[in-house]
Amino acid sequence: DGGITQSPKYLFRKEGQNVTLSCEQNLNHDAMYWYRQDPGQGLRLIYYSQIVNDFQKGDIAEGYSVSREKKESFPLTVTSAQKNPTAFYLCASSNPGLAGRHNEQFFGPGTRLTVL
Amino acid sequence: GQNIDQPTEMTATEGAIVQINCTYQTSGFNGLFWYQQHAGEAPTFLSYNVLDGLEEKGRFSSFLSRSKGYSYLLLKELQMKDSASYLCAVWKDSGYSTLTFGKGTMLLVSP
Numbered sequence: 001d002g003g004i005t006q007s008p009k010y011l012f013r014k015e016g017q018n019v020t021l022s023c024e025q026n027l028n029h030d031a032m033y034w035y036r037q038d039p040g041q042g043l044r045l046i047y048y049s050q051i052v053n054d055f056q057k058g059d060i061a062e063g064y065s066v067s068r069e070k071k072e073s074f075p076l077t078v079t080s081a082q083k084n085p086t087a088f089y090l091c092a093s094s095n096p097g098l099a100g101r102h103n104e105q106f107f108g109p110g111t112r113l114t115v116l
Numbered sequence: 117g118q119n120i121d122q123p124t125e126m127t128a129t130e131g132a133i134v135q136i137n138c139t140y141q142t143s144g145f146n147g148l149f150w151y152q153q154h155a156g157e158a159p160t161f162l163s164y165n166v167l168d169g170l171e172e173k174g175r176f177s178s179f180l181s182r183s184k185g186y187s188y189l190l191l192k193e194l195q196m197k198d199s200a201s202y203l204c205a206v207w208k209d210s211g212y213s214t215l216t217f218g219k220g221t222m223l224l225v226s227p
Contacts, residue, residue, distance in 0.1 A: 033214070040124070042203065042219035043159070058214070090158060103207060104149065105215060107158035 003027065004108035006091050011113045013085075021076045021111045023091035032074035033092040033105065036060060043090065049074055078113065085115045120218035122204050127224045128194050136189045136221045138204035149215060150178050150189045151203040159203055162189065191223075199225045 004025040013019045025032065031050050035043040045058030049068040063082025068074055074093075078085045089112075092105040119141045128134040140148070147166035151159035165171055165180035165187060177190040189202055201222050205215040 035217075040219060043205075043217040045214060045216075048214060088156075103147075104161050104164065107160070109158050110156070112156075 004091060004093055004106055006089075006108035006111050008111060009109065011111055013113070013115050015115055016080045018080060019078050019085075019113065021078065021089055021091075021113070023074045023076065023108055024072055025074075025091075025093045025106075025108075026072060027093055027106060028071070029093035029095050029106070030071070031094045032068070033094075034058075034064070034066065034074070034076045035090045035092065037088040037090060037110075046076065085113060088112050120204055120206060120216060122202075122218040122221045124219070125222045125224070127226065130194055130196060130225055130227050132194050133190065133192050134194060134223065136191070136202050136204075136223065138187045138189075138218055140185050140187070140204070140206050140218075142206050142208055142216060144208035145182065145206060147207040148178075148180055148187050149205040149207065150176075150187075151205065153201045153203060153220070154199075155201075162202075194225050196225050196227070199223060 007022050033048040034046040037043050044060050046064050047055055047058050047066040049055035052068055052071050055066050055068050063079055065077045088110050090110045091108040094103055094105045121139045149164050150162040152162050153159040163178035165178050170179045175192045180187045201220040203220045204218040207215055
């Protein structure tokens, strides 16, 4: 079945360590996104990518980095520079450029990161 | 800038009807999405409106007024499984297909 996978579901790290969250999609979507969700805050955009080898900062990119070497993969690294990394991280993909509903974003199951 | 407002919480009774409102002020507008999110899970698509009016899909309907910057999600015949967070998101026509999300409305359905 086509979809988006994120692993692991739960991740624990010590403060000061970098950690990389994986996101893979087999929907053949061009665009991929990373969001952070905190209680009562909704979804906030970290980074997005419209095409391989290109990505753009979202609203809260500081302390994060991404790469897009393959169409299917968009890993997110949470660096030690991120002051409050504990959160629920959601990856999404879509097919931009098509009008209407086709720009719906499909979400992965999320990774809950806890920094101790 | 952009601003999307939704009520933080709502409660309703099983079998009832509930309306969740969303108002927005954004620098661009190319449509509005509603998503449902159960606790600890991924958001799932409910509806998309780009033209004024009502879109009906089973027990769920969504309304849009572009001139008023206003949308609502209407849930009929509420079921316990409808207890979830409902996210309003605006698609800005900025050349990139980013969505701007509101903070979500937590709906609690009681017996």
